[in-house]
Amino acid sequence: MIKLSKIPTKASKGTSKDDIKIKTTKLVQEIGHLQHALYAESKQALLVVFQGMDASGKDGATKNVFSKCGTIGTDAYGFKRPTSEEFAHDFLWRVHKLSPAKGFIQIFNRSHYEDILIQRVHNWIDNKQVKVRMDAINAYETLLEKDNNTKVLKFYMHISKERQREKLQKRIDDPKKNWKHKTGDWEETKLWLEYRKAYEYAINNSIIPWTIVPVDQRWYRDFTIATIIRDTLKNMNPQLPLLTEEDKQAVIKIQETIKT
Amino acid sequence: MIKLSKIPTKASKGTSKDDIKIKTTKLVQEIGHLQHALYAESKQALLVVFQGMDASGKDGATKNVFSKCGTIGTDAYGFKRPTSEEFAHDFLWRVHKLSPAKGFIQIFNRSHYEDILIQRVHNWIDNKQVKVRMDAINAYETLLEKDNNTKVLKFYMHISKERQREKLQKRIDDPKKNWKHKTGDWEETKLWLEYRKAYEYAINNSIIPWTIVPVDQRWYRDFTIATIIRDTLKNMNPQLPLLTEEDKQAVIKIQETIKT
Numbered sequence: 001m002i003k004l005s006k007i008p009t010k011a012s013k014g015t016s017k018d019d020i021k022i023k024t025t026k027l028v029q030e031i032g033h034l035q036h037a038l039y040a041e042s043k044q045a046l047l048v049v050f051q052g053m054d055a056s057g058k059d060g061a062t063k064n065v066f067s068k069c070g071t072i073g074t075d076a077y078g079f080k081r082p083t084s085e086e087f088a089h090d091f092l093w094r095v096h097k098l099s100p101a102k103g104f105i106q107i108f109n110r111s112h113y114e115d116i117l118i119q120r121v122h123n124w125i126d127n128k129q130v131k132v133r134m135d136a137i138n139a140y141e142t143l144l145e146k147d148n149n150t151k152v153l154k155f156y157m158h159i160s161k162e163r164q165r166e167k168l169q170k171r172i173d174d175p176k177k178n179w180k181h182k183t184g185d186w187e188e189t190k191l192w193l194e195y196r197k198a199y200e201y202a203i204n205n206s207i208i209p210w211t212i213v214p215v216d217q218r219w220y221r222d223f224t225i226a227t228i229i230r231d232t233l234k235n236m237n238p239q240l241p242l243l244t245e246e247d248k249q250a251v252i253k254i255q256e257t258i259k260t
Numbered sequence: 261m262i263k264l265s266k267i268p269t270k271a272s273k274g275t276s277k278d279d280i281k282i283k284t285t286k287l288v289q290e291i292g293h294l295q296h297a298l299y300a301e302s303k304q305a306l307l308v309v310f311q312g313m314d315a316s317g318k319d320g321a322t323k324n325v326f327s328k329c330g331t332i333g334t335d336a337y338g339f340k341r342p343t344s345e346e347f348a349h350d351f352l353w354r355v356h357k358l359s360p361a362k363g364f365i366q367i368f369n370r371s372h373y374e375d376i377l378i379q380r381v382h383n384w385i386d387n388k389q390v391k392v393r394m395d396a397i398n399a400y401e402t403l404l405e406k407d408n409n410t411k412v413l414k415f416y417m418h419i420s421k422e423r424q425r426e427k428l429q430k431r432i433d434d435p436k437k438n439w440k441h442k443t444g445d446w447e448e449t450k451l452w453l454e455y456r457k458a459y460e461y462a463i464n465n466s467i468i469p470w471t472i473v474p475v476d477q478r479w480y481r482d483f484t485i486a487t488i489i490r491d492t493l494k495n496m497n498p499q500l501p502l503l504t505e506e507d508k509q510a511v512i513k514i515q516e517t518i519k520t
Contacts, residue, residue, distance in 0.1 A: 040439035059332060066331050070323050072338055072369060076331040109332060172511060178503045179300035186514045243438045251432060254446045 002203050004196050007212050009160040011220040020223045024064075027226035032068025034233035035105055039073035041238040042103035045150040048229065049108045051117075051202075052157025053195060054185040055167035057215045058109050061157070064222045065229060069105065076107040079114060091115040091133060092140055099144060112137055113202055120201075121194045130201070138207045145208065151232055154210045155225055156203060161192055163216045262463050264456050267472050269420040271480040280483045284324075287486035292328025294493035295365055299333035301498040302363035305410040308489065309368045311377075311462075312417025313455060314445040315427035317475045318369050321417070324482045325489060329365065336367040339374060351375040351393060352400055359404060372397055373462055380461075381454045390461070398467040405468065411492055414470045415485055416463060421452055423476045 011020075038044060050058040062076050077098050086094045092112055100106035116133050119125045125133075144150035159167075168189070171181040188195075203210045211228055215221040271280075298304060310318040322336050337358050346354045352372055360366035376393050379385050385393075404410035419427075428449070431441040448455075463470045471488055475481040 062332055063330050069331070071326050071329070071331075071334055071336040071367065072319060072322055074331055075335065078332055107331065172503060172508060175502055176500060179501045181503060181507070181511075183507070183510055183514065186511055186518065190518055240436060241439045242435055243432060243441060247441070247443070248432060250443055251441075251446055254443065258446065258450055 002200060002210075002212065004156075004158065004200055004203075004212070007158060007214075009158050009163065009214045009216045011214060011217055015220065017217075017219055021219055024219065024223045024226050027223070027230045028065060028068050030230050031065065031226060031233060032070075034230070034236075034238065035066075035069040035073060037238040037240055038105065038233065038236070039070060039103045040240050043149060044236050044238060045100035045102050045144075045148065046105045046229075046233065046236070047100055047108065047144060047150055047152045048105065049111045049113070049152070049154040050157060051111060051113050051154065051199070052215065053159055053164055053192075054182075054188060055164050055171070056157035056159040057218060057221055058157055060218060061155070061213075061215075061221060061225050062107050062109055065226045066105070066107065073103065074105045074107070075100070076109060079108065079110040090136075092136055096140065099148075100150060102149060112140070116202055117195065117198045120198045121191050134202070134205050138205075141206075141208045151236060152208050153228060153232060154206070154208065155228075156199060156210050156212050157215045157221070158212050159215050161189075164189070262460060262470075262472065264416075264418065264460055264463075264472070267418060267474075269418050269423065269474045269476045271474060271477055275480065277477075277479055281479055284479065284483045284486050287483070287490045288325060288328050290490050291325065291486060291493060292330075294490070294496075294498065295326075295329040295333060297498040297500055298365065298493065298496070299330060299363045300500050303409060304496050304498060305360035305362050305404075305408065306365045306489075306493065306496070307360055307368065307404060307410055307412045308365065309371045309373070309412070309414040310417060311371060311373050311414070311459070312475065313419055313424055313452075314442075314448060315424050315431070316417035316419040317478060317481055318417055320478060321415070321473075321475075321481060321485050322367050322369055325486045326365070326367065333363065334365045334367070335360070336369060339368065339370040350396075352396055356400065359408075360410060362409060372400070376462055377455065377458045380458045381451050394462070394465050398465075401466075401468045411496060412468050413488060413492060414466070414468065415488075416459060416470050416472050417475045417481070418472050419475050421449075424449070 038046065050061060052058055066074055066076075079095075082091075082094065095108075095112040098106060098108070116125075116130050116137070120130050141152045145152055168181075168185055171177045203212075211224070213221055213224045298306065310321060312318055326334055326336075339355075342351075342354065355368075355372040358366065358368070376385075376390050376397070380390050401412050405412055428441075428445055431437045463472075471484070473481055473484045
């Protein structure tokens, strides 16, 4: 049972920022190469889920960790408030169709988990409904892993209350960050504890495990995530497909019929 | 009237590769900054269409020119043979829904033009139908530009026959490129002249103009495309939205109600 209050939001003391940054650059490069092979192979997929409180660095992680991945082959989707059409369907309807095809990396910035987080915290659904949805989420993620060679990685962006406030304030004070400001985010901070409880439920009741990422320091956040993505892709071991002798002979036959 | 045989597929003699590469790096960086502003602003969009013969470097251009753009905010879609569901609809049905939302850059690797290229060259449609489709394409692109603040940039990747053959052969000879090989591409090379005629028709009958990109040299290709993308984005002049004094006062009121 994970208890978020017991887990640090920072790197342990003595961790060298400079070392970590050098390592991260290397990891990000490796992720780029592995993504290329994944795309060329087209037999496996990767779904990356980023969840966390407002200002916990989901956008930044998406930008940095996948910066060497191809635009073709890597998609990121930010889930917003559902449209009225989406609301008229079950909560997985809009999510399912965004699952990655084989060969692809799909990044979810927020995800199907919102439907047992924001909806629960505001009491738009009761606990019985939360359980129904949790079961549906487990079934969906298991389907991807067991039936479509899709590895599912879920990251909880673990930020401290103080750091969150600082970052939200910066969106007001720094004109370059004004565009990220939403007045409603400040209202939501009042529900900090309720959100944490809802996250703990989701994390503790998931079949596919989560990684709790300490995100108070951006450099340590990127390192933690990049390490897991790199290790996972390496383990998936995507292979560039090769032509057989037969394939090559087939081409030669066609080439002979081509007038120059 | 554009006649492709009169247009060079290479940089003019004396163009310095080293100079061009330095300039391209700078352009690509600028495109990254401008894309960030476009996304933050969320009032305008950019649709980039890459069309060209097999092995003309559409993938490479996508990868290189947009390498500093955010994964969120930049999407690339490669059009393949339509599914049976797609075939059962008009040819723009699958295309229209992929148009970029405001704030986004959408890259089409192949596009709606295939429906007056491959389909025409193989005589799957007659000239009357080609005209109907060309009109529909013009209407669609005009709609995006005039009614949804979407700038449409179309690049014809102009490769020489010799260079195409070399590149297709490399896909057979270099194991790292084997995954890109399709035997059918060699069959299509027999239709070189027919394709060129079909491209000339599309280019000469488009309302929104094309850029003919000399692509025999990869470095010159990337430079040509990056220059136009940078100039276009700069001209669109996306602005980071700023908070007003009123916005700031509204937050302060909420902050006063938050217990720490």
